[in-house]
């Protein structure tokens with residue numbers, strides 16, 4: 001394995017899924033900002049390139065790829081089911097729970113911590129952003145990809161989709177991902193990197209903990225779509 005500063009963050013996580021927790025720990029955006037080179041991503045995040053290369057090298061030696069599912073070759077049906085069952089299910093469970101918790105914590109602690117007003121609004125915005133987005137993927141885009149794959153393997157042809165070429169819905173989904181990524185960045189800033197204040201009660205701590213987990217899961221979720229599923233789908237469309 002050789003890594004250098006010119007490789008894109010996306011290429012690195014595609015090839016080495018064990019790089020994901022390293023990028024998470026360094027704050028390097030590997031989902032929406034995945035097309036940047038490692039050098040540029042480090043510069044943007046003010047992480048020394050040497051440190052990133054060292055951390056990546058260690059993670060890739062300690063945890064080789066053999067346990068990681070290689071989503072770069074799995075059928076679309078399998079990959080989209082994984083996204084829906086793991087990541088959409090997690091977001092659908094966590095977003096209403098965290099929105100209710102943010103409202104409760106805000107009500108109790110807003111006087112001492114006025115930033116909780118903004119946090120509640122941001123969590124509500126995440127929920128309003130992600131819910132219709134996931135529905136569009138589940139009801140329109142993902143079934144289309146599965147149907148394309150099935151038609152190709154049966155040697156049959158498909159009616160053209162109402163949305164035209166795949167790039168149209170994919171562009172739309174990627175723009176939604178950028179919006180979600182920006183909301184996550186704002187949540188991270190308002191919560192001071194998910195660090196609850198010294199006087200935080202259990203609910204306050206649980207809220208920050210839940211939001212931090214949601215960020216990790218959403219980064220992985222967007223990574224699987226932006227960096228793996230969508231490029232594969234566009235390639236598939238070109239080839240068939």
Ligand SMILES: [Fe+2]
Nearest residue numbers: 083134137225
């Ligand atoms: Fe999704």
Ligand SMILES: [Fe+2]
Nearest residue numbers: 137173177225
């Ligand atoms: Fe998505």
